[in-house]
Amino acid sequence: MSSPRRVAVVGAGLAAVSTCDALRAQGYDGELVLYCDERGLPYDRPPLSKDVLLGKSGRDDILLRPEQWYEGQRVGLRDGTPVRAIRPRESGIELADGSVVGADRVVLATGGTPRTLPVPGGDDPAVRVLRTWEDAERLRERLLPDARVTVVGAGLIGAETAAVAVALGCRVTLVDPVPVPLAAVVGEGVARALHSRHTAEGIEVITSGVERVERPAAGEVLVHLAGGSRVVAADTVVVGIGIRPATGLAEAAGLRVDNGVVVHAGQRTSHPNVFAVGDVARLDGHRVRHEHWEAAQQGGEAAASGILGRPLQQAGAPWFWSDRHGSRLEAVGTMADAERTAVRGAPDSGAFTVFGLRGDRLVAAAAIDRARDIKAARRLVDRGVAVDPARLADEGVDLRTLLKR
Amino acid sequence: MSITHTGIRVAAVGDIEDGEALKVPAEITGHGDAIAVFHDGGVYYALDDTCSHGQASLADGWIEDGEVECPLHSARFCLSSGRPLCMPATVTVRAHRVEVRDGWIWVHPALDSAEEAGG
Numbered sequence: 001m002s003s004p005r006r007v008a009v010v011g012a013g014l015a016a017v018s019t020c021d022a023l024r025a026q027g028y029d030g031e032l033v034l035y036c037d038e039r040g041l042p043y044d045r046p047p048l049s050k051d052v053l054l055g056k057s058g059r060d061d062i063l064l065r066p067e068q069w070y071e072g073q074r075v076g077l078r079d080g081t082p083v084r085a086i087r088p089r090e091s092g093i094e095l096a097d098g099s100v101v102g103a104d105r106v107v108l109a110t111g112g113t114p115r116t117l118p119v120p121g122g123d124d125p126a127v128r129v130l131r132t133w134e135d136a137e138r139l140r141e142r143l144l145p146d147a148r149v150t151v152v153g154a155g156l157i158g159a160e161t162a163a164v165a166v167a168l169g170c171r172v173t174l175v176d177p178v179p180v181p182l183a184a185v186v187g188e189g190v191a192r193a194l195h196s197r198h199t200a201e202g203i204e205v206i207t208s209g210v211e212r213v214e215r216p217a218a219g220e221v222l223v224h225l226a227g228g229s230r231v232v233a234a235d236t237v238v239v240g241i242g243i244r245p246a247t248g249l250a251e252a253a254g255l256r257v258d259n260g261v262v263v264h265a266g267q268r269t270s271h272p273n274v275f276a277v278g279d280v281a282r283l284d285g286h287r288v289r290h291e292h293w294e295a296a297q298q299g300g301e302a303a304a305s306g307i308l309g310r311p312l313q314q315a316g317a318p319w320f321w322s323d324r325h326g327s328r329l330e331a332v333g334t335m336a337d338a339e340r341t342a343v344r345g346a347p348d349s350g351a352f353t354v355f356g357l358r359g360d361r362l363v364a365a366a367a368i369d370r371a372r373d374i375k376a377a378r379r380l381v382d383r384g385v386a387v388d389p390a391r392l393a394d395e396g397v398d399l400r401t402l403l404k405r
Numbered sequence: 406m407s408i409t410h411t412g413i414r415v416a417a418v419g420d421i422e423d424g425e426a427l428k429v430p431a432e433i434t435g436h437g438d439a440i441a442v443f444h445d446g447g448v449y450y451a452l453d454d455t456c457s458h459g460q461a462s463l464a465d466g467w468i469e470d471g472e473v474e475c476p477l478h479s480a481r482f483c484l485s486s487g488r489p490l491c492m493p494a495t496v497t498v499r500a501h502r503v504e505v506r507d508g509w510i511w512v513h514p515a516l517d518s519a520e521e522a523g524g
Contacts, residue, residue, distance in 0.1 A: 014492070017492075018492065021492070044493060064492070064493075064495075065495055066495065069495070293478075294479070297491070297492055319479075371465070372465075372467065372476070375467040375474060375476075375479075376467075400424055
């Protein structure tokens with residue numbers, strides 16, 4: 001296969017920019033163009049449900065890279081330029097205006113679109129989602145003191161949004177059919193501690209599904225809960241129940257798609273000249289798409305290596321964080337993979353860590369407000385160090401010593 | 406800690422354990438930010454304490470292999486140059502000269518502003 005000379009990246013999130021960054025860092029000297037639907041410089045998404053909603057950060061504060069970086073790295077930025085089709089067989093991509101641009105490698109970083117409630121009225125535009133800068137801007141304007149805000153979905157985005165809304169003085173209701181959201185990922189103990197904080201901070205938490213959404217009059221939305229148990233009236237409804245991967249371009253091009261664009265090592269899709277990164281990609285053999293910040297960054301690096309035919313770096317265990325009510329959740333790996341656990345710190349204090357072990361290896365950890373435990377845990381997991389659960393639980397043991405062999 | 410024309414005497418050798426850092430407050434550094442003094446494998450380094458991405462203290466970071474990893478979003482910085490080694494940080498944090506003299510660790514705050522990472 002010829003070496004790449006024209007790389008087109010479709011999308012403008014972290015995975016897209018990471019791909020560009022890594023391609024240049026690994027010595028790629030050819031043409032590199034980033035195409036995205038939204039206008040403006042690419043930005044980082046985690047702050048959208050935190051400091052942007054709070055009004056603490058503006059768009060300039062959350063840019064992934066400053067404007068001069070694109071010029072310095074010779075990354076062409078075609079913002080406000082949707083891609084209509086990719087044509088890998090013809091080494092090109094087709095833009096919305098019908099023009100075809102040459103590209104001998106295409107990186108799909110198209111992300112996803114927020115899922116809407118699959119119930120009558122669920123697609124009403126009054127039911128808001130939070131994915132883009134514009135979503136956050138519009139939602140922020142609605143989070144006024146005493147506004148009635150109902151958040152459906154108590155996972156990461158929903159929980160963060162509810163926490164911001166209550167901090168801004170809104171009257172918040174949080175609805176989720178799952179009694180203890182996130183339990184499979186972070187374990188029951190940490191998930192319970194997190195979820196109970198909502199109530200403590202003045203949010204009404206309801207365990208229920210949603211049957212339908214009704215908008216009887218402008219300005220009010222009625223959320224009918226499952227079984228006709230209750231109707232919650234709100235000024236603003238926000239739904240955070242995950243995303244649908246934006247696989248349209250991949251499907252139309254005949255790539256293998258199954259809960260995301262299926263990729264192999266080096267982020268390779270079923271077409272040798274097409275790569276996929278970030279939320280839209282699912283690594284073959286993995287049940288889930290790893291829709292987290294670090295996974296997007298590492299995917300970009302892996303795609304660059306794949307495009308340039310360079311050796312791949314070993315990816316570490318998945319890691320993510322979530323901020324709510326002034327506390328930080330961090331998790332490594334998936335607690336469901338663990339056979340037994342060890343607790344470090346005092347759960348009553350609100351700040352503690354649960355380590356999950358399989359045999360004598362650490363496979364997962366989840367912590368509230370204990371950043372250093374997580375940093376140690378990531379290294380213990382990634383390096384496959386044998387650990388004694390009693391020492392993990394012993395606050396007198398400096399976790400760094402467990403890494404030294 | 407004491408300040409002289411020869412720099413800021415921040416600690417005695419041995420006071421900062423390997424893998425740990427000491428935060429010198431902005432009132433003492435006199436240049437707008439606190440300075441974090443890191444000990445990594447017998448070598449001392451000093452950087453502006455505040456991560457160039459968020460508002461975290463790098464002195465609370467994870468120190469290993471000549472790098473510090475920010476406690477907040479895991480941006481990593483080179484301890485000797487202050488250059489960011491991965492996202493989300495894109496801007497260099499200012500590095501300061503460290504000297505070990507007479508059993509004490511001295512920091513000489515840099516006067517120039519931090520250079521942009523640039524690319």
